[in-house]
Amino acid sequence: MHKDIGMAAWIRRWWHQPDQYDWMSEYLASRHLQRFSRFLIASVVFFLGVVPVVMLFSPSGPQGHTHRTIAVAMSILSFGGACSWLAGWPSRRVSTLFAIGANAGVTVACLIAGTPATGLLACATFALIAGYVGLHHSSRLLAATLANAIVTTVLAGVRIAEAGDTAMAVGHVLGMLIAILAVPFGSQLLLHLLSLDARMSDTDSLTGLRNRRGYDQSVLQLIAGADRSQCLAVILIDLDDFKQINDTHGHGYGDAVLVAVADNLHRASAMDSVVARLGGEEFLIAELTGPDEPPLRAERLRAAVATTPSEVTASVGVASIALNDIGGTTTTALTALVDAADAAMYEAKRAGGNQVRHRTTTSPRA
8 A cells, every 4th residue: 555655656746847958958058068969969860851761762661642742741840850959959848849749750650651560660769759858858748758659659560460460569569668668767867867966066067167065175186286385366256236137138048147157267267276156146266376466366357257248247356365374274264265255255246346355364373
């Protein structure tokens, strides 16, 4: 009884879980994999579009004027779909329409195949579609995809059985259904592992910069290999009036601004610097500098933010300390530096924003 209740609860959770399209899109973008993914999907869709054209010259392909015309139309639609993927990463709505269209296209291909065996072979394409839906979209769309795939595959098997080979029909249908079901649920397992990796990693999923955990670890490594005559500058950057950007243009536009700012900060920072996003519109950067350089470094980063196409500005606070002056525990000194940079940033914000304020700190000896 308890097992039945537990299974029912699991099915309800699975059925109502939201789609992962925005999260997956951001995850791929943060790891610079969207371009590769677009070209991969476009290539697959293109070559799937070639298949109906090739099958026109086969006795196993579509027969009759109507079926051959449908095959040509399917190829044209596939080529258009491939071009749309090459043009850019689609919105959730376009991606959903792509999945629905792919489902319909494969179903039609199975029905117009010249022989039952060819129709059943075409059902293998459902595994690719279900895998894509399992990674990006809701369980409801996946369930609809699988239901369509199962019905179409069974119908293709019935055609084979009617031709006189029932054993082959049963064997091939079972094998095809195993593949069709295994791929999407494997995709959802992969999605779970990716989300777990994102939560446990040192990287901010949106911008690809380090998160606070990654920042803390990287700064300790930076200090460990540094010349003790250098200073450590910690620069805290908070975008001005960012809530207004989100309210006016939407969170999607705001995310694009954050990614652009992150890229500018990364390019404007020293090669061995540690660049992190704390969350929201706050960024934290640690650099090794000379004694008089921290304000200049901070000003360079403020200017880098101001060159973002969206014309966003930032309030910047910088705190610095000579490495020889770090006493007590290093982690305590680093926390004090971030607090000082935060206080300096609020001074810049109270002064009107788009400015830099600097504080020099000392650390008590152990």
